[in-house]
Amino acid sequence: MCEAAEQDLYAVLGASPSDTVQQLRHRYQRLALQYHPDRLGGQCSSEAESGVKKFLEVDAAWRILSDQNTRRQYDLQRRAQQLQQDWPVDSTVCLEDMTWNQDECAYTYDCRCGGGFSVTEEEVDKETRSTQQNGEEEESEDGQQRGVVVCCDTCSLSVYVTWSLQDSNVK
CATH class of the missing domain: 3.10.660.10 (DPH Zinc finger)
Incomplete structure (x- = not known):
């Protein structure tokens, strides 16, 4: 989860921290369908490669945010990081x-x-x-x-x- 903490998992899913698990699931499913490697098979290799990378990011974000415990832990880490960075x-x-x-x-x-x-x-x-x-x-x-x-x-x-x-x- 350390690597995931470097990027905003909510932003990866196009969601916000106040979204419910059902809203997150809906966003995940939409993005997973859009970037799934099977759907990108006919595209050139660089587009397919970036699509696979995006799919993996979306999948990793969903795995953390879909579970109540890992989401709570992620939210706490995210908040601690925000508090450290909120300097004028x-x-x-x-x-x-x-x-x-x-x-x-x-x-x-x-x-x-x-x-x-x-x-x-x-x-x-x-x-x-x-x-x-x-x-x-x-x-x-x-x-x-x-x-x-x-x-x-x-x-x-x-x-x-x-x-x-x-x-x-x-x-």
């Missing part, structure tokens, strides 16, 4: 654009309210180690990137601080 993020700031504060061993950045954002060297190192240990690599144009959400010490704004995994010792 104002902007993205590169770690190298922040000012190194030697006294506090932290990177700082001024907020528009007059307060400031601060991320410690320890937080950067911890997140970098965690990423490397878990094999989580977020690719970007510059290579492997990582980041954390940092709250202003005065107002309710937050920024997403990013850095390259190769350059995590920016100072």
